[in-house]
Amino acid sequence: MLCEVEIKPAQNQIDREGARILKECQVLGANSIRTIQTAHSFLLEGDLNQAGIDKIARTLLADPIVETFEIRILSGVTAESTGSEPLLNVMFKPGVTDNTANSAREAICDLGLAVENVATCRKYWVNSDAASEEIDRMAAKVLSNEAIEYVLRGPLQMDSIKLGSEYTFELVTIPIREMNDKQLETLSREGQLYLNLTEMKTIKAYYVGQKKDPTDIELESIAQTWSEHCSHKTLAGRIHFKDGERDLHFENMLKETIFAATTEIRKSLGEKDWCVSVFADNAGVITFDDKQDVCFKVETHNHPSALEPYGGANTGLGGVIRDPLGTGLGGKPVCNTDVFCFAPPEIPYAELPAGVLHPKAVATGVVSGVRDYGNRMGIPTVNGAVYFDERYLGNPLVYCGNVAMLPVGKSEKQQAQPGHYIVAVGGRTGRDGIHGATFSSAELTSDSEMLSGGAVQIGNAITEKMMLDVILEARDQELFSAITDCGAGGFSSAVGEMGEKTGAEVWLDQCPLKYAGLSYTEIWISEAQERMVLAVPPENWEAFEKVCAGEGVEASVIGKFTDTNHLVLKYQDQVVADLEMSFLHDGRPPVVREAVYKIPAFTPLTPPQRDDYTKDLTSILSSLNVCSKEWIIRQYDQEVQAGSVVKPLVGVQNDGPSDAAVVRPDLTSTRGLVISCGMNPRYGDLNTHWMAASAIDEAIRNCVAVGADPTKIAILDNFCWGNTDRPETLGSLVAAALACKEFSIAYGSPFISGKDSLYNEYSFENEQGEKETVAIPASLLISAIGQIADVNLAVTMDVKSPGNRIFMVGTTHNELGGSHFALVNQLEGGQVPQVDKEEAPEIFKALHLAIQKQLIRSCHDLSEGGLAVAAAEMAFAGGYGMKLDPTRLPEALELSTPSLLFSESNTRFLLEVALDKMDALYECFGDLPLVDIGEVIGTRQFTIKGTSGGTAISASLDELKAAWKNPLAWD
Secondary structure (H helix, E strand, C coil): CEEEEEEEECCCCCCHHHHHHHHHHHHHCCCCCCCEEEEEEEEEECCCCHHHHHHHHHHHHCCCCCEEEEEEECCCCCCCCCCCCCEEEEEECCCCCCHHHHHHHHHHHHCCCCCCEEEEEEEEEECCCCCHHHHHHHHHHHHCCCCCEEEEECCCCCCCCCCCCCCCCCCCECCHHHCCHHHHHHHHHHCCCCCCHHHHHHHHHHHHHHCCCCEHHHHHHHHHHHCHHHHCCCCCCEEEEECCCCEEEECCHHHHHHHHHHHHHHHHHHHHCCEEECCCCCCEEEECCCCEEEEEEEEECHHHHHHCHHHHHHHHHHHHHHHHHCCCCCCEEEEEEEEEEECCCCCCHHHCCCCCCCHHHHHHHHHHHHHHHHHHHCCCEEEEEEEECHHHCCCCEEEEEEEEEEECCCCCCCCCCCCCEEEEEECCECCCCCCHHHHCCCCEECCHHHHHHHHCCCCCHHHHHHHHHHHHHHHHCCCCCEEEECCCCCHHHHHHHHCCCCCEEEEHHHCCECCCCCCHHHHHHCCCCCEEEEEECHHHHHHHHHHHHHCCCCEEEEEEECCCCEEEEEECCEEEEEEEHHHHHHCCCCCEEEEECCCCCCCCCCCCCCCCCHHHHHHHHCCCCCCCCHHHHCCCCCCHHHCEEECCEECCCCCEECCCEEECCCCCCCCEEEEEEECCHHHHCCCHHHHHHHHHHHHHHHHHHHCCCHHHCEEEEEEECCCCCCHHHHHHHHHHHHHHHHHHHHHCCCEEEEEEECCCEEEEECCCCCEEEEECCCEEEEEEEEEECCHHHCCCCCCCCCCCEEEEECCCCCCCCCCHHHHHCCCCCCCCCCCCCCHHHHHHHHHHHHHHCCCCCEEEECCCCHHHHHHHHHHHHHCCEEEECHHHCHHHHHCCHHHHHHCCCCCCEEEEECHHHHHHHHHHHCCCCEEEEEEEECCCEEEEECCCCCEEEEEEHHHHHHHHHCCCCCC
8 A cells, every 4th residue: 555644834833845945936926926835745566554654654754733734645546636726746766865754754664563665745735826937947946856757737646656666687799899999989878888999999909819809797897997086097107298498207197296295205204204104095184193094185066066965065074984984994083174175156048058057046955965964974074265267157066075084004915815705785786876986987968867866876874874883893893804885886896996906706686675676786886875894704694694683784795705816707607797907907098188278468567546445345354255155154063072172163152163073083182183275277378387386385384373283284175177188177186286296295285196187177068059068166175184282272263352462474475366355346366375485394394483482372374365354354253353453574575455465375374372472473474474463452343554655454353253254144
């Protein structure tokens, strides 16, 4: 029997979901829709009677205080209209993970009632005279996401919600040996392999030599392993680079830039090397104390988030949490990070290209996805950033990071040994995530939802939390020898990587499935979430299985590691794939890619000259990249695990923008971790070399600003670029990578991990019927992890007391290129901020010494918006005004007032210092640039003097704070 439990707000309750949808319809311009009533339903299928259904509804599904429910039988009954208002039902497409339904099914079974299947449904009634075309628009743009959901109009009519049907095994082979070049390209494109012609011809040649054609699963295995996402074949490949001054040949660009920097730093450290494992595992590992090491990884989940923001971001965070869990023998997560890049939310619906979700829908979905996963797993999200640019419209960026602790000695995993079981732990396998790894190498188009909807997954944080607990317990009992996460490419990548040096045999029909009907190939490449793969010695299997069963976590032996150096896949005892590991991992053809970089011609920027720049300051404070992100931050739990010391929001009202997070991972110790990031895509429009240098400087100075030791800061790189098949696009990336090497070495901050995401472009048909492609701006995120010996010495950015002096550290240059002053005034050109790599490390060391000596009451780095913005943020976060005179700076004579106030020159800080600490402060800095430019005052007035001698900025703290807080104060 199939029945529906329909739940509505009680009569005395506000229909908040209906109000929200109605507001979105008004923004959409659907003015004929004036009223919306909502409900949500559970569809229950099983051997149930009326009394049982009523018990389920009252006990589990409905809240009797604020909700009412109605039960109706669906199977075998002809649906009748229940009213004159049009009804829309929104349901997940078959195979899409429905966590609410899954939890309900488990709870119903705990009641001792028989239920076979559960599904959820959202219901919407609109006023009867609403225009049909506006209802359709609401359904497509507001109510549902076509990538994962479908809409049924009218009363529900269905007899079953059962998923899947029995699969009839049939081995499929691909006649690749007979294909010409055009056919090979078609196979790659239509089969969603996304391999280039040279790679396809290499595969053809291999099978010609083998005197057989590949099975479909062999071809998929090769495509997953050779994908950009899994092999980094562009950045880790051969590149010929020219930029007018340099003519370089790379055999492996990553090794010769990013990796080389780390190698050189570690060599210089000698016996004091604090790197433990870098670029060798799922996450980078460095020392922390005598008991624990710390690991850090940041990943991207861009293309899935463009199709389904909630699921894409949800599984992006879930996936990156599994990276440290799969590092060494398993790290315990202590905090998360996230960085988002969106299009401006005010873009009208009418201007959206086909297939593109509205930026506000993307933003709310992404934030909700990260929020739910982190909060439900009990991991605090403590650091991040948000950037806005119209070029992210069709291709938003979602960076997610995780920091975890590893016991000393557990940071190195063993090699999987022949005879060890291949064990899958955690969630079951479904059709979600199929072709996710290869899809990430494809350009997004208006057809991406239809072609690659299966690449979207929706995670289950509770399942992953249970799996995490089991793995950490099994680690401590030494029950497994190796572990990796089952991420991009699914079992294909996880087992393929673990068995690369030995061999592996996998029994695909032993893999637990979410539902029937999956083919052997779908089982192998599914990226269903919350799964890990482990190597378990046979003698440990019983104990390992007992640990899992004790926590209700499913574990299955799905194969064994061998000594054949072959990957053998079986289904119902029949071999469906037999691949040489050497070809799978080393057979990809080396391609020499051409990279050309030409720095855009310099054009001077002439700032407007006026007496009063107060409006410029408020405009920058209210610009999307600078304004408060409190709407996002407040949704995250920063208190869980009780280790957060400096949080994302600080100050007297806990709403000022912190420079970095400080976390105490061991509550018996005062030693802490410092987590920060640096990024400014706008600089890349002018020069990607200085963009990279600025990102490194910003990430490190944010760390140092709160108290991190600058001699022990590790960094991570995440390159998100457009189509690097174009020499000029690849050239801009190589220029950034070369800068990463240069400034990593200069600062003594090694790269320990990283990730790239290429082909971030969106193509659509414009009004003229022509194909138009929009690439994201070159976007390099640098994440930093530092350490502080005593968290009690950590410094925040909010001013503390009237009468204290304000010092400027660093040198201001005429560097308004790419600045937010230029952005709000619509100015082009100018000099992009550069970095003095000789002076910057000395400034960091001097500042750290001053913080250690407790000379600094507050500290804030200067970044977006320059001096004026940093000072305003310090003032309104602390609740005290400021009176500043930056014309005291030696360089002020050569600068215009806009440059003095708004230049975004690097390696600069504002310090609040008590009068009796000033002499000691000067001793710390010696000859380094340090100037007293003003004071904290007891009123709520904020003034800055300009180069003309008059007051350039004058405003109340309330005015400044309102400008900063209002733009993203969404409901």
